[in-house]
Amino acid sequence: TQLLEQSPQFLSIQEGENLTVYCNSSSVFSSLQWYRQEPGEGPVLLVTVVTGGEVKKLKRLTFQFGDARKDSSLHITAAQPGDTGLYLCAGARRSAGNMLTFGGGTRLMVKP
Amino acid sequence: DAGITQSPRYKITETGRQVTLMCHQTWSHSYMFWYRQDLGHGLRLIYYSAAADITDKGEVPDGYVVSRSKTENFPLTLESATRSQTSVYFCASGPSGTHEQYFGPGTRLTVT
Incomplete structure (x- = not known):
């Protein structure tokens, strides 16, 4: 059982649709990050959320940190083929120093 | 150019051989990390370093x-490679004071 559970694991949608990806845990995190990874490349940091209830927007992507800092969501509006990739959430715990715990990822495919 | 690089990008080696994967960053980040990424297991942390001579x-x-x-x-050495070490290896670095991590492009290692 992973400390951070992401859902869904796979998502295939048409261009223009909206979607939400979830990252859930029973543990409290001091911060949570979202990364996107494209085939053959390393993960790229999209955003860091720190405060419970925090909402951050990055163009068509909206990230939310749960009030209790145990969960997060990523919402994409009007998805485009360029959004295709593996989305990873990663949490930092005060007891773990600078180590991150990664979720298993959500593989998104946006069809034109 | 500034950034984080890994070499080689691809490596095939035989069981029992020693192999070293290289990682170099130009940001002067304090922290460096080595992960392996496998289907079904996501990103798993192998070793990390908080500063020179601290691992x-x-x-x-x-x-x-x-x-x-x-x-x-921050080189990673497999002293006697095994087939179970076939994986994609990612190096990452990050500044102290944050939990942000910046990943290299990865090394795909196959142990035959």
């Missing part, structure tokens, strides 16, 4: 050795 084990350190004599380099 510590992650989730899956067995069979691996690291060193960090200079801030910018």
Whole structure:
């Protein structure tokens, strides 16, 4: 059982649709990050959320940190083929120093 | 150019051989990390380093050795490669004071 559970694991949608990806845990995190990874490349940091209830927007992507800092969501509006990739959430715990715990990822495919 | 690089990008080796994966960053980040990424297991931390000459084990350190004599380099050595070490290896670095991590492009290692 992973400390951070992401859902869904796979998502295939048409261009223009909206979607939400979830990252859930029973543990409290001091911060949570979202990364996107494209085939053959390393993960790229999209955003860091720190405060419970925090909402951050990055163009068509909206990230939310749960009030209790145990969960997060990523919402994409009007998805485009360029959004295709593996989305990873990663949490930092005060007891773990600078180590991150990664979720298993959500593989998104946006069809034109 | 500034950034984080890994070499080689692809490596095929035989069981029992020693192999070293290189990682170099030009940001002068304090922290450096080694992960392996496997289907079904996501990203798992092998070793990390908080500064030159300071290293510590992650989730899956067995069979691996690291060193960090200079801030910018963090090589990972498989002393006697096994087939179970076939994987994609990612190096990452991050500044102190945040949990942000910046990943290299990865090394795809196959052990035959």
